[in-house]
Amino acid sequence: MSDIANALRDLKEDEVKKLVDRRLAAGEPPVSLLAELNQGMVAVGELFSEKKYFISQLIFSAEILKNVMAKLEPLLQAGPQTESKGKVVIGTVKGDIHDIGKNIVAALLKGAGFEVIDLGVDVPGEKFIQAVRDSGAKVLGMSALLNFTYPEMKTVVESLAAAGLRDKVKVMIGGAPCNEQVRAFTGADYYAPDAVAGVNICQEIYA
Amino acid sequence: MSNVDLQELFNQRLGRYQAAIAMEPLDRMPVACGSNYFAEVYSGNTNQQTIYDPAKWLEAEMAFIRDFPEVDVLRNSRIYAPMFDAVNCLTYRLPGRDLPARTQFQFVEQEYMKADEYDQLIENPTLFLINTWLPRIMGELATPGSARATMALIKAGMTQMQMGEIMRTRGIRLQNECGMPQPMAGFFLAPFDAIADAMRGLTATMMDMYRQPEKLKQACDALVDEMVNLALSTGDPFRRYPIFVPTHKPMFLSPEQFDEFYWPSFKAVLQKLHQAGYAVRAYLEGDWGQHWKHLLELPKGSVLCDIDSQGDIFKALDELGHHQCLAGGVADSVLILGTPREMREQVKRLCEAAGKDKRLLINGGCNIPYDTKPENYRAMLDAIMEFGQYDSSLKPTPKPEGIVPFQSAPARKVLTSWETRKAEWGGVQGDEALIREPWERFEAMAYAFIWQWVL
Known part of the structure; x- marks a missing residue:
């Protein structure tokens, strides 16, 4: 997993923000960042299934994601459209x-x-x-x-x-x-x- | 039934309930739900009538008691909606007003306190409530000092007095005409829930645990004495009944978060209430499986724990049942959708799991639902009578001094002390006690009035 995915999995709010900003500034396409964030969320879900995380941690991960997405979404809309899972x-x-x-x-x-x-x-x-x-x-x-x-x-x-x-x-x-x-x-x-x-x-x- | 018989019946029921809470020997398992919603609408009245028309509500419960005389306790305190209307309380939606007349009332969680207001709450919780929080949760107080706000507060005080009178009269009539005691009297919240339910809301509080953990913990500590005061102000003065605390947020917390943020201040409140001679009835809402071991830290038989449908009652009996009385074991779906045969089997299983030494009050998950099928409820009582018999030679009698021994209780809180008032008058000329007692009594009532809105 990437550093962004790891930071999100570990609920490191500031680090997720910092990494996303840095990678965007370096010119990385937002679509690839989104994929990494998705990986991080999947990892959070796995920890929940293993009873290592609880609902509070699901809520916090979703909040971190929401704040990052507020930044990514306008960029994503400007770029090539990705296929949703359904x-x-x-x-x-x-x-x-x-x-x-x-x-x-x-x-x-x-x-x-x-x-x-x-x-x-x-x-x-x-x-x-x-x-x-x-x-x-x-x-x-x-x-x-x-x-x-x-x-x-x-x-x-x-x-x-x-x-x-x-x-x-x-x-x-x-x-x-x-x-x-x-x-x-x-x-x-x-x-x-x-x-x-x-x-x-x-x-x-x-x- | 004669008055003597009804008094005898009242004593038997209360004694049986108190003995179960105290983990003492019993003649039979009590039928002792805390929130019997089914009873509130049993005569066919609407949920709106329950909260707006005290006579209709009492009628419903008297019909219920007539048909289900095995029941040992029935709840007395519900909200009196005109008080909520007087201030336009925004934290609730009410049946008949904002919801269809046959729907149950629902809590509306919002961020009524902002992330940067913890210091104000910690510094002086009551002033924060009066100056900042009440105007946000009461529509009529949106402009403090306005004519409407003043009228609203006057009416609120009047409706509060009337509500007290309604509940008192109900309690006396249920006692004298039906021999029926109550499952609990008075209420409070765990400090963490007071903040997370009515002030910050769930999501914001979850963020606070990460973003400003120390502030959140300090605020919980600052609310300990306020919650003790609210509980003692609303509890039964004779200490016959446990004080009620619903718990809302532990189901969302990891064990580490519970230990760090929720438990220390909640435990402090429970200990102080125990010292003041009260047992507590705690609804462990959601799944408390990761947290309920902490109830072992409190004296045996001091907290009656309702295990919700998401919790595993059999695991709770194993881990906690030797130390505290438990309630629960029947899923909502069995009461609403199940069959009498299914009910009988579940009650039998529960009675066998509890055995003779553990104290279990078979019940739905923290309530008996409104839509319970009468034949399923009947089957539940029949099965309790069949499988929940213990020692028929015992004759239950109430404890003379309340549920647990009294040690000490703090004085009731006030905003303006008698000393301050007296000094401002430059002393009084006649019998000071005659002036002081009602001054302090009404101050304490107004103080409790402010805090009750956190529920």
């Missing part, structure tokens, strides 16, 4: 306004190179369906913190079928009140027990 529609289901879990998953997905269509919180079913239809995303991720959302998640899955989209998209659910029993009830394809598992599921679907 599109993922994500949101917190209707009635629930909690976004911590959803934001962590979205940040890690972006860090891993996915294009994330983040619909925010309290997302009505129609909006999920519309976004899946418009984007052609192969994954729909629904997040929830409150347990009254079980029927709502089921309704969204049923609406996907009614809209003729069910075989075009895999549905993944996650959040505190979710488990395998809830997945079975809602008719979703996957239950992600944590944020990194959610990213891995998306990798698998787009593999």
Whole structure:
């Protein structure tokens, strides 16, 4: 791994900034820096899976990345376009306004190179369906913190079928009140027990 | 039932609950959930009615007690929404107001304190709250000193008094008419949570752990006595019930971060409350599996720990169950989506894992959900009655001196001391005690009023 990837993996905020600035000044293309940052984020996810990192460290890595990306994004847009790993529609289901879990998953997905269509919180079913239809995303991720959302998640899955989209998209659910029993009830394809598992599921679907 | 019988029932239930917390012998496992949301709406009332219409709320719970008489405690303190309206509290969205009437209320986390304001918080936490923080979390106080802000504070004080009256009346009616004690009274937060929930917000606090760790730790230390004061100001004066603390952020922390930032100030608060004769009921929200070993550092039977659905109750029983009473074991999904048979099997497993020596209160993860199926709840109680019997010769009775022995309690905090007030008057002419007692009482009430908004 490169020095940037290592610094991000080790959560050295100032060092990541310094290295990115230095390499940009030296005329390196932002696309290659982005690839290194992605590697660093993948390494953070691995440490989380090994229980060496915890959610606070996922949040901090995402924050470091966000700040660097604010600098890189204008440069990236000016340069040659890179192919994303795939599109993922994500949101917190209707009635629930909690976004911590959803934001962590979205940040890690972006860090891993996915294009994330983040619909925010309290997302009505129609909006999920519309976004899946418009984007052609192969994954729909629904997040929830409150347990009254079980029927709502089921309704969204049923609406996907009614809209003729069910075989075009895999549905993944996650959040505190979710488990395998809830997945079975809602008719979703996957239950992600944590944020990194959610990213891995998306990798698998787009593999 | 006669009044004597109801008093007897109250004593049995309270005694059983207190004995479980204290890790003492029991006749049977208590049915003692802390947050029984299912009961709050049991009569078919809306969540909005629970927080706006105290009579409807009591009706729901009386119907619940009639149908589920095995229950040993039922929560008494919920928010009284008109108080939140009076100041336009921005940290909550309320059912019927900003949310559909049948939805539960939800907390709104924002950066209400800025990254460079730690010094002010550390220097004088209460002044920081009054001058800087309250105007940010209360829409009506956006322009301090304005006519609307003044009106809002007057109304807030009035609604606070009324809320106290509502809760007191409820407690007395549940005791006298239903023989029903409470799972907890009073509340506080761990200092780290007070900062991370209501002041800085989660993401900013996570950044602070890396960018300004010393400030964050100093601020946590500065909040220890404030949280003790809030707990003692709101707790049961007779010390019959544990004081409630929900914990929100440990689930995000690494063990090292927990040890460095969260635990020292939280432990200090817990120790001071223990000295003051109170047990604590702590909701260990999320997965505390990496952190709960620390509860072994506190006296045996002093902290009742609710294990959330993400935590492993069997592991908790192994690692902590010999030292503190635990609650939990039934996932939300089993209560909402499961079957009575599934419930019975889970309760049986839990009773076997707890055995005779550990104290477990079978419960959902820190709550019984609103959407619980009545037949699943019934199955849970039936199974507890079947598998949770211990020693029928024991007759539970409440402890005369509260849950844990009283050692000492600090005086209540005030902003303007009696000495200051008296000096400004140049002394008083008549009986000083007659003036001093209510002065200090209302000062202390107003002081607690300010701090309660961190929850």
